[in-house]
Amino acid sequence: MKSLRTPADEAEACAIQDELRTRVVLDEPGPPPGTGFVTGVDVAYDDERDLVAAAAVVIDAATLAVVEEATAVGRVAFPYVPGLLAFRELPTVVAALESLTTDPGLVVCDGYGQAHPRRFGLASHLGVVTGLAAMGVAKNPFTFTYEQPxxxxxxxxxxxxxxxxxxxxxxxTQDGVKPVFVSVGHRVSLDNACAHALRLAPAFRLPESTRAADTLCRRALHEAIGTGFGTTT
DNA sequence: GCGACAG
DNA sequence: ATCTTGTCGC
Incomplete structure (x- = not known):
């Protein structure tokens, strides 16, 4: 596993991105859509208690059936800064991925990969740090522009x-519904990333992988709070 | 210089 | 991201 240190400030965070960016692999097509496993990851926050819960849900790409689930809870290590999301989410997400017993296959993130001010979004960072194929599916166009599909x-x-x-x-992903924004993270082509995203969303706007991870991380967060995770007494 | 800005 | 009721529709 490569470095996943928490920077002291924004300048250091940008420096880390510029350094790790050179390790991104963009010339691999990645797993063929509809084969193998795809893993959705997502996080939920509780700023009051300074908690973050992450979930990783492995799904069979052909049937979309859930194969394995894992969660992890930790402290928020970095503030939300557009362009530096990875430092806030990845530590806990990687912990969840590491507790899986199944090979994650292609990881689908909530956010971006190449579509990033320094071409190194959440999905790229996750891919480089874990070595796994990774892509991003975001709900908003961020600072980018597009014509209506x-x-x-x-x-x-x-x-x-x-x-x-x-x-x-x-x-x-659905007739007449606002589009999602797909970008490459690591070791997967844009064509394949889009094909995966479409297959993963047969009934709703968002991929089943991220829907499942979203539901799971929220539950994990509530359970952590109920267990008194962020309590000093 | 002042916003806008993935989650 | 997160705070949140009822309501429309399959």
Whole structure:
């Protein structure tokens, strides 16, 4: 496992991203859509108690059946700063992934990979740190621009940065519903990332993997609070 | 210089 | 992210 240190400030965080970015692998196609395992990860916060709960849910890519679930709870190690999300979420997410007994396969993150101010979003960071194939599916376009994809499910349009370069794709996963924003993280092509995202979302806007992880991390957070995790007495 | 800004 | 009732619809 590579370094996943918590920076002292934003400047150091950016420096770490610039350094780790050189280790991102973008020339691998990744696992074929519909085969092997896909793992959704997500986190939930309780700022009052300074807690963060993460969940990792392994899903069979062909049937979308849940194969294994894992959770981890920890302290919030970094504030929310757009562009530096990884330092806030990854420590706990990686802990959850490490407690799995199943090979995670392709990891699907809530957020971005290449679609990032320094081309090193959450999904890229997770991929480099764990060595796993990783991609991001976000609910918002962040600072990027895009043309509205065609009305039907499966339609896509490029997600562009200020230079006009494609950093990801707006993907319509349900007819007439707001698209999701897919970008590559590590060891997977953009075409395959989009194909995976579409297959993972047969009934709802968001992939089943992130829906399952979202539900699980919220439950883990509440259970941690009920157990008195963040209590001093 | 002043916003905007993944979760 | 998170705080939150009822309500519309399959």
């Amino acid at each position: 065609d009305h039907h499910r499966g339609a896509v349009s490029p997600l562009l940065d200020g230079t006009g370069e494609e950093v990801g794709r707006a993907l319509r």
